[in-house]
Amino acid sequence: MPINDRPPSFDDLRVFLIVAKARGFRVAARTLGLSPSTISETVSRLETDLGVPLLARTTRSVVPTEAGEALAARLFPLFDEALAATRDVATSKDTVRGRLKLNVPGAVMRDILPPLVDRYLDRHPDVQVEIVVEDRLVDITAAGCDAGIRYGEHLEKDMIAVPIGPRHQEGAVAAAPAYLARHAAPEHPQDLLAHRCLRIRFSGAALGPWEFERGGETLLVDPPAHLVLGTAGAEALLHHAVAGRGIVYTFRNWLGPHLESGALVPLLQDWWPRYEGPRLYFSRRFMPSPLRAFVDLVREDPRTPRARDDHPVEDR
Numbered sequence: 001m002p003i004n005d006r007p008p009s010f011d012d013l014r015v016f017l018i019v020a021k022a023r024g025f026r027v028a029a030r031t032l033g034l035s036p037s038t039i040s041e042t043v044s045r046l047e048t049d050l051g052v053p054l055l056a057r058t059t060r061s062v063v064p065t066e067a068g069e070a071l072a073a074r075l076f077p078l079f080d081e082a083l084a085a086t087r088d089v090a091t092s093k094d095t096v097r098g099r100l101k102l103n104v105p106g107a108v109m110r111d112i113l114p115p116l117v118d119r120y121l122d123r124h125p126d127v128q129v130e131i132v133v134e135d136r137l138v139d140i141t142a143a144g145c146d147a148g149i150r151y152g153e154h155l156e157k158d159m160i161a162v163p164i165g166p167r168h169q170e171g172a173v174a175a176a177p178a179y180l181a182r183h184a185a186p187e188h189p190q191d192l193l194a195h196r197c198l199r200i201r202f203s204g205a206a207l208g209p210w211e212f213e214r215g216g217e218t219l220l221v222d223p224p225a226h227l228v229l230g231t232a233g234a235e236a237l238l239h240h241a242v243a244g245r246g247i248v249y250t251f252r253n254w255l256g257p258h259l260e261s262g263a264l265v266p267l268l269q270d271w272w273p274r275y276e277g278p279r280l281y282f283s284r285r286f287m288p289s290p291l292r293a294f295v296d297l298v299r300e301d302p303r304t305p306r307a308r309d310d311h312p313v314e315d316r
Contacts (some may be wrong), residue, residue, distance in 0.1 A: 012046040013075060016054060019043055020064045077141050077283065086287035097126040098288040103148040105135045106231030108278055110254055112165040113149070120297050127290045135202040135231055142284070146291045147282035152275070161279040164296060166303050170252035171211065171273045174264040178244030186248045189221045189271055196226035196246035198237055210249045212271040
């Protein structure tokens with residue numbers, strides 16, 4: 001139990017959160033502009049006040065204990081809400097100020113998110129927008145983000161999900177005329193097993209199979225990878241497809257300009273899968289004014305389904 005009844009300082013709690021997130025005193029010290037020894041003393045004082053160790057220290061790392069993890073998990077949203085409250089105070093009725101930080105997958109950075117961000121910056125020039133692009137699902141609160149964008153993955157509880165961009169998207173398969181001049185076009189998804197294929201690997205994930213569907217039938221095919229690139233290299237992957245290096249499977253909207261120009265030829269069109277478009281998700285506990293303004297803009301986008309499609313994330 002605590003050594004005394006004095007409540008812990010909010011400044012000390014903030015220092016602890018930054019150390020827990022950084023997993024080290026030196027990184028936290030640089031963030032706060034303090035010395036590592038001051039950071040260490042602050043955390044030690046907090047541990048004394050609470051009567052429980054919060055960090056396990058070694059010569060190589062600083063890791064939260066079980067109690068430290070539990071405390072951090074409860075404090076992160078509270079401090080984020082306090083920060084949002086101070087930002088809102090600084091925002092006048094007609095001017096939105098502050099920061100909007102989004103965590104998004106690479107898939108939305110090609111043609112879904114950039115036009116929205118452009119319109120947002122034109123409308124709210126006093127907001128600083130930061131976009132963290134990564135494909136792995138993260139806890140947006142712990143990552144210091146206001147909102148995230150994802151495709152149908154399991155999201156944290158207590159979240160609101162708002163459709164962003166098109167209601168539905170398609171997967172599509174294509175190859176360049178030069179490739180098809182050397183190889184017969186596949187007539188069935190299983191034919192892809194005999195072809196050179198260009199594949200995308202999502203961050204931190206195994207190379208997943210290609211999914212096809214037709215008439216209620218779903219088919220998974222794991223073709224040989226002639227070339228593999230991460231989502232950050234999607235533009236290069238399309239370049240190699242246009243150059244005739246192999247067959248590519250990706251988002252239909254990514255291939256659109258190349259299909260229209262004839263640089264790529266659509267394949268297996270009656271097997272292209274259709275799935276729900278992306279959703280913007282954020283905590284229902286609070287909404288800082290920059291995020292509220294972004295959600296309002298998303299709902300105005302003609303590609304976005306009506307607001308009645310917003311829903312709380314269920315525990316699935």
